[in-house]
Amino acid sequence: MTGDFEPSGIEKLDSALGGGFPKGGVSLIVGPTGIGKTLLALQWLAEGARRGQNVVYISTTVPIERIKKYYGESKFLRDVVDKIKWYNMDVEPKEMIPFTESKQKKLFHSVMPDIIDEDMMPKIKIHRGVIDSITSFDKIIGDKALFRYVSSQFIKYFNRVGISAMLIEESDLGQITSGGEMRNFAEATIVMDYIESKNMYMRALKIMKRYGVNHPTYWMPFHITDEGFEL
Numbered sequence: 012m013t014g015d016f017e018p019s020g021i022e023k024l025d026s027a028l029g030g031g032f033p034k035g036g037v038s039l040i041v042g043p044t045g046i047g048k049t050l051l052a053l054q055w056l057a058e059g060a061r062r063g064q065n066v067v068y069i070s071t072t073v074p075i076e077r078i079k080k081y082y083g084e085s086k087f088l089r090d091v092v093d094k095i096k097w098y099n100m101d102v103e104p105k106e107m108i109p110f111t112e113s114k115q116k117k118l119f120h121s122v123m124p125d126i127i128d129e130d131m132m133p134k135i136k137i138h139r140g141v142i143d144s145i146t147s148f149d150k151i152i153g154d155k156a157l158f159r160y161v162s163s164q165f166i167k168y169f170n171r172v173g174i175s176a177m178l179i180e181e182s183d184l185g186q187i188t189s190g191g192e193m194r195n196f197a198e199a200t201i202v203m204d205y206i207e208s209k210n211m212y213m214r215a216l217k218i219m220k221r222y223g224v225n226h227p228t229y230w231m232p233f234h235i236t237d238e239g240f241e242l
């Protein structure tokens with residue numbers, strides 16, 4: 012079964028996921044600001060890069076230079092920071108509304124011209140890809156039904172070309188038990204939140220689903236260190 016997973020290298024998490032995140036499928040990470048979504052995504056990409064895979068990080072919010080500045084020196088990232096393919100994606104409303112296949116093609120090619128051709132075909136095998144975050148599309152589009160449609164088109168694309176994708180969705184504090192707007196499109200969904208324990212708040216994550224795996228459903232507290240996630 013080893014071929015079916017794209018592990019994060021965070022042992023406890025991978026084992027709770029039955030080996031790792033779904034290979035060739037889409038995972039969704041949902042949580043409030045500052046909880047650790049970007050960090051988890053970067054750690055997952057770093058693990059792929061360390062295994063010699065082609066991995067892609069797309070930021071729709073914070074400029075890549077800033078992301079690299081904050082995380083690039085961390086122990087979990089610094090050995091592979093130059094192996095990750097980094098992209099900014101700044102989308103204007105007119106590039107998404109109305110949403111058509113040709114707009115999707117243009118978008119992907121313009122963001123990643125070196126690895127995605129004008130027909131949206133990858134020029135190299137892309138093993139892992141992260142979009143941080145799809146909430147930006149939600150805000151640009153401003154319509155839940157259309158947002159779901161656009162996201163589902165992205166997901167179909169990732170499935171078609173065999174990219175293991177991780178989509179990040181921002182949630183408001185205390186609103187995540189629903190698992191996010193895109194929860195039913197993903198094969199694995201992880202929610203993160205601050206949980207109260209002994210009058211303190213701690214970071215915790217919960218696997219809401221992982222198709223094909225009998226996973227735990229309890230909150231797993233974690234810490235963030237220079238080495239990344241510590242469960």
Ligand SMILES: Nc1ncnc2c1ncn2[C@@H]1O[C@H](COP(=O)(O)OP(=O)(O)OP(=O)(O)O)[C@@H](O)[C@H]1O
Pocket residue numbers: 042043044045046047048049050051085181235236237238
């Ligand atoms: N080396 C470190 N040691 C301890 N904590 C760290 C370290 N690096 C980052 N952090 C913590 O991780 C938090 C940021 O996590 P991250 O950027 O992944 O959040 P996020 O969920 O992506 O938030 P947002 O929705 O705002 O993008 C920081 O606020 C900081 O508290």
Ligand SMILES: [Mg+2]
Pocket residue numbers: 048049050143
């Ligand atoms: Mg983030």
